[in-house]
Amino acid sequence: MEERSAPLPYPGGWFCVGRVRDLPPGRLRTVRLMGEDVVLYRTGRGAVRAVGPHCPHLGAHFGAGGTVRGEDLVCPFHGFAFGPDGSCTGSPDGVRFRGSLARRHLCERDGMLFVWCAPGGGPEGGPPGWELPPPVGVRPLAWWSGEVVSHPQEVMENSVDFRHVRVLHGLDTRETAPPEAAGPLFTIHQRTTTRFPGLGAVSLEQPVTLVGLGMMRLVAELPQLGSGLRVWVLPTPVAPWRTGVRVAVTATAPLPGIGEVRAVDRAASWAALRATVRIIEQDRPVLAHKRYLAQPRLVPGERSIGLFRRWARQFYPEPAPGFHAEPVPGLRSEPQAGLRPGPDAAG
Ligand code: FES
Ligand SMILES: [Fe+2]
Numbered sequence: 001m002e003e004r005s006a007p008l009p010y011p012g013g014w015f016c017v018g019r020v021r022d023l024p025p026g027r028l029r030t031v032r033l034m035g036e037d038v039v040l041y042r043t044g045r046g047a048v049r050a051v052g053p054h055c056p057h058l059g060a061h062f063g064a065g066g067t068v069r070g071e072d073l074v075c076p077f078h079g080f081a082f083g084p085d086g087s088c089t090g091s092p093d094g095v096r097f098r099g100s101l102a103r104r105h106l107c108e109r110d111g112m113l114f115v116w117c118a119p120g121g122g123p124e125g126g127p128p129g130w131e132l133p134p135p136v137g138v139r140p141l142a143w144w145s146g147e148v149v150s151h152p153q154e155v156m157e158n159s160v161d162f163r164h165v166r167v168l169h170g171l172d173t174r175e176t177a178p179p180e181a182a183g184p185l186f187t188i189h190q191r192t193t194t195r196f197p198g199l200g201a202v203s204l205e206q207p208v209t210l211v212g213l214g215m216m217r218l219v220a221e222l223p224q225l226g227s228g229l230r231v232w233v234l235p236t237p238v239a240p241w242r243t244g245v246r247v248a249v250t251a252t253a254p255l256p257g258i259g260e261v262r263a264v265d266r267a268a269s270w271a272a273l274r275a276t277v278r279i280i281e282q283d284r285p286v287l288a289h290k291r292y293l294a295q296p297r298l299v300p301g302e303r304s305i306g307l308f309r310r311w312a313r314q315f316y317p318e319p320a321p322g323f324h325a326e327p328v329p330g331l332r333s334e335p336q337a338g339l340r341p342g343p344d345a346a347g
Contacts, residue, residue, distance in 0.1 A: 005274040006323050007153050007241060010034045011315035012118035013184070013212030014132050015248050015306055016234035019143060023048060026074070030063030032238045033117050038104055039063050040113065047084050050115050052102030052123040054295065056088075073101070106130050111139035111231070112248060114214070119317055128185045133211060136219060136230055140248030141269035144277050150243050150287035152213040152235035159208055160188055160304040168286065169279050175288050176205065176280075177302050181311040182273060186210040188304070210308075215316055228252045229266060231276055240312055245280060249273040 017031045017040060024264050028041040030053065037053040039062045053061050055075040059068075065076030070088055071080040072268035079092040102123035104115035118126035150153065158164060165173045177189040191205040206220035207230075216233040229251050236244040251268035300306055 008116065009152050009316060010117075010119040010237050010240070011152060011213045011312070012116075012289060013125070013214045013315055014107060014114040014116055014128070014253060015214040015236040016232075017050070017115050017236065018145075019117050019140065019248075020048065020108060020113060021139075022250050023113070026068045028062065028066055028068055028116045030061075031115075032244075033115060034119065034237050035239055036226065037061070037063060038072075038115055039066070040106075041066075041083055043068060043074055045071060047071070049073070049084060050104035050106040050113075051082075051086070052104065054123075055256070056099030056101065057097065084216055107208075108230075110137070110248075112234070112239050112246075114347070117237075130212070132211075132215070133185070136217075136250075138250040138252070138290075140232070140250055141266050142249040142273035143246070144273055145244065145246040146277075146280065147238065147242060148242060148280070148284055148287050151241060151292070152237055153244055154290070154292060155233075155235040155243060155245065155313070156210055156213050156216060156304060157282075157308055159210065160308045161302070162190070162304075163302065164286075168282055171226065173303060178339045184314070186308065186311050209213075211262055212276060213312060229272060231272065233276065233280075246281070247273060251274065252292050 015033060017033065017038065023040055023042045023231055024031060024043050025044050025046050028039060030037050030039050031319055038050050038192070039053045040048065040050050051062070052075070055062060055077060057075065057078060057080050060075050060077035062073060062075060067074045067076070069081065071084050076083045080097070081089045082092065082101050086103045088096045088099060090096060104125045105128050107114045114123050114132060116128040118129065120126070128136065128335050134343040156293045162173055162175055165171050171192060172194070173190055173192045175189065176191050179189065180187045184208070188208045188210070190208060191203055193201055193203045195201050204220060204222060208216060208218045208266040210216050214235060218229070218231040220229045222229060230249065233244040234248070236246070238244050249269045249272045251265060253262065253264050253268065296305065
């Protein structure tokens with residue numbers, strides 16, 4: 001059968017739009033999400049809000065001159081003000097109207113901001129279909145953001161593509177058990193063996209959890225190094241085949257920090273961030289030129305790619321052309337705990 005290019009549509013889910021610290025009280029920022037602008041602002045008392053960009057009065061863009069005044073967002077065009085609940089609270093001449101802002105669902109986790117976005121969800125992005133897992137309880141000490149010519153699913157698929165991890169990135173990473181899917185979570189079990197100066201070969205066994213198609217989270221305790229490591233890779237769909245990628249890292253040494261984050265934690269976090277970004281830079285040209293194949297020729301040892309694709313289907317309202325209806329070769333469906341069988345699941 002002829003292979004067809006089947007670009008994927010936008011997936012629904014929670015997508016990172018930045019850090020809380022980059023939005024101090026009184027500040028407003030415009031971010032791009034699925035081909036639309038979203039305006040983020042933080043009120044004087046510190047509440048963060050995400051809204052559709054256009055004023056309900058006559059459609060001015062809040063990002064083009066809008067301001068935050070106390071708890072209100074103020075439109076640059078006629079000065080109508082909107083409170084944190086989205087309703088109109090006043091104007092320069094005291095007139096009010098009954099329009100309200102298109103408020104977006106926003107969630108804060110570990111110092112990062114996530115906006116819910118479902119394709120076809122209208123200016124409000126639709127109601128959230130699931131919740132992000134609880135916070136890890138740290139804030140990122142090192143942070144990077146960039147963009148790739150790709151799709152969140154393609155970026156995420158790399159985490160179950162262990163052959164490319166060895167060949168393209170030169171890392172000795174092996175899968176230790178089949179992945180587990182539970183609703184919007186997909187947990188990958190893996191072990192990476194690496195050499196550290198003075199320590200020789202060290203094996204790091206750490207599960208990686210995918211949270212929808214917007215968050216890849218690694219939480220590892222590294223007893224050999226006496227430290228803990230948390231890494232987030234956060235793809236955000238910006239345009240049909242353009243994806244923002246943010247990386248956050250928090251590395252901690254064994255002694256609890258007193259007051260300020262210790263310099264050693266910060267240095268370790270930046271070192272881990274550089275290693276992660278190097279991996280993304282190695283992926284970047286491959287992602288930019290590869291074609292999404294709905295029917296990849298998977299070989300033995302790549303079953304998890306098929307499982308990942310089946311799990312990922314839940315994030316699309318409509319099947320992508322050639323994506324839903326065709327079986328994934330090499331995927332024999334022995335049902336996994338928590339895996340929702342797809343409509344093409346073979347018995
Ligand atoms: S368009 Fe916003 S106040 Fe008129
Ligand atoms: Fe990669």
